[in-house]
Amino acid sequence: xKTCVARATTTDKRNNSMSDNLLNKLTQxxxxxxxxxxxxxxxTPQTYDELSFEERLTLLVDDELLSRENSRVARLRKxxxxxxxxxxxxxxxxxSRGLRAEQMRELLxxxxxxxxxxxxxxxxTGCGKSWxxxxxxxxxxRQKYSVRYCRTGRLLEQLAQGRVDGxxxxxxxxxxKIQVLILDDLGLEQLSNAxxxxxxxxxxxxxxxxxxxxxxxxxxxxxHGLMENPTTADAILDRLVHNSHRVVLxxxxxxxxxxxxxxxxKTS
Numbered sequence: 001x002k003t004c005v006a007r008a009t010t011t012d013k014r015n016n017s018m019s020d021n022l023l024n025k026l027t028q029x030x031x032x033x034x035x036x037x038x039x040x041x042x043x044t045p046q047t048y049d050e051l052s053f054e055e056r057l058t059l060l061v062d063d064e065l066l067s068r069e070n071s072r073v074a075r076l077r078k079x080x081x082x083x084x085x086x087x088x089x090x091x092x093x094x095x096s097r098g099l100r101a102e103q104m105r106e107l108l109x110x111x112x113x114x115x116x117x118x119x120x121x122x123x124x125t126g127c128g129k130s131w132x133x134x135x136x137x138x139x140x141x142r143q144k145y146s147v148r149y150c151r152t153g154r155l156l157e158q159l160a161q162g163r164v165d166g167x168x169x170x171x172x173x174x175x176x177k178i179q180v181l182i183l184d185d186l187g188l189e190q191l192s193n194a195x196x197x198x199x200x201x202x203x204x205x206x207x208x209x210x211x212x213x214x215x216x217x218x219x220x221x222x223x224h225g226l227m228e229n230p231t232t233a234d235a236i237l238d239r240l241v242h243n244s245h246r247v248v249l250x251x252x253x254x255x256x257x258x259x260x261x262x263x264x265x266k267t268s
Contacts, residue, residue, distance in 0.1 A: 019038070019042055022038065023035050023038060023039070026038065031064055032067070033063045033064045033066070033067030033068070034060045034061065034063060034064040036063070037059060037060045037063035037064070038060060041056060041059070041060075069144075072144065073141055073142055073144070076141040076144065076145070076146060076147060077138070077141045079146065079147075079148070080137055080138075080141055080146075080147035080148060080149055081148065081149050081150075082134045082137050082138060082147070082149045082182075083130060083134055083149055083184070084130065084131055084134040085134075085138075086131050086132075086134035086135035086137075086138055087135055087138055088104075088108050088135050088136075088138065088139050090135065091104060091132065091135055096250070096251045097127060097128070097249055097250060097251045098123075098248055098249050098250040098251070099128075099132070099247065099249060103245075103247065104132075104247075107119065107136060107245065107247075108136070108139050110139070110140065110143050110145070112211055112245055113140060113143070113145055113179060113180060113210075113211045116208055116209060116210055116211055116243075117211060117243055117244060117245055118211060118212045118213070118214065118240055118243055118244035118245070119136070119211065119212075119213045119214070119244060119245050119246075119247065120213075120214050120216075120220055120240065120241070120244050120245070120246045120247070121133055121213065121214070121215045121216075121246075121247045121249070122215075122216050122217070122218065122219055122220060122246070122247070122248055122249070123217065123247075123248060123249025123250060123251075124217060124249070124250070124251070124252075125217050126252075127249040127250070127251055127252075128249065129215045129216075129217070129249060130184050130185075130215055132247065132249075133149075133182050133184060133213050133215050134149065134182070136180075136182075136213060137149055137180060137182055137213075140179070140180045145179040145180050146177070146178050146179045146180070147178065147179070147180045147181075147182070148175070148178045148180075148181050148182065149182045149184065150181070150182065150183055150184065151184050151185050152183045152184060152185055152186045152187075152188075152199075152214075153185065153188055153189060155183065156191070156195045156198055156199065158171065159171060159172070159198045160194065160195075160198070172201055172202065172205060175202055175205070175206070176205040176206060176209070176210075178210065179210050179211065180210070180211050180212075180213065181202075181206065181210070181211070181212045181213070182212075182213045182215070183212060183213065183214045183215065184215045185215065185216070185217075186214050186215065186216040186218075186223070186226070187216045187217065187218045187222075187223065187226040190226055190227070190228060191226060191227045191228060192228050193228050193229045193232070195228075196227045196228060196229045196232040196233060196236065197229070197232060199227075199232075199236055200232050200235055200236050203236055203239045203240060204235075204239060207239045207243070208243070212240070214240060219248075220237075220241060220246065223237060224237060
């Protein structure tokens with residue numbers, strides 16, 4: 001009996017040593033989620049005893065893949081710089097706002113990104129335009145697309161500064177690589193000739209290559225008047241409007257009646 005116990009103890013020690021060695025190797029290979037999954041299997045063997053070797057290995061690999069996907073989405077979300085923590089699940093579709101659930105489902109599927117179309121969101125102040133744009137940005141991150149949220153005026157200020165410090169071209173190339181660029185608050189101030197030129201550079205670089213979401217309180221047919229240079233305005237709108245989907249919101253400002261707890265949607 002003592003011999004059997006001794007053999008069992010020796011076997012357990014050997015197995016633990018092998019498992020510890022494997023954990024160290026997984027850590028060296030930068031497979032932390034796989035290592036964590038192995039620890040869980042070791043701590044609750046009764047849960048996995050009936051599984052085959054291949055099944056247990058599949059669980060380890062699946063955990064690592066899931067962890068990497070979650071980490072990637074977290075990085076994309078951080079780099080996006082979204083203004084609101086908006087989610088597709090939090091969107092509401094009251095008929096009075098003109099927001100159609102069918103259209104939003106199509107947009108949330110990401111087909112406009114796949115086909116490199118633009119999206120123009122317009123409506124009066126406070127009707128939720130920016131919130132919808134941010135929810136679409138969140139969904140794009142989940143779909144593994146790179147996203148960047150920018151207020152149009154501030155972005156153009158950064159480009160103007162880039163002409164001074166020499167970072168202008170580098171910044172434009174960064175914007176060109178973004179798969180979904182959100183330009184919020186277009187038209188809060190009339191765009192100068194220089195700003196029109198910079199905006200054209202952004203739109204031209206992205207035309208047919210990636211998707212741009214433009215948010216404005218002005219109807220699209222008023223955008224031409226928001227730009228000082230009519231010739232450049234023609235070029236910008238030609239590239240934006242003729243390759244786009246539109247979401248046109250209506251109704252009074254939601255700020256007059258703040259959303260309830262059940263409706264997590266913000267106003268903008």
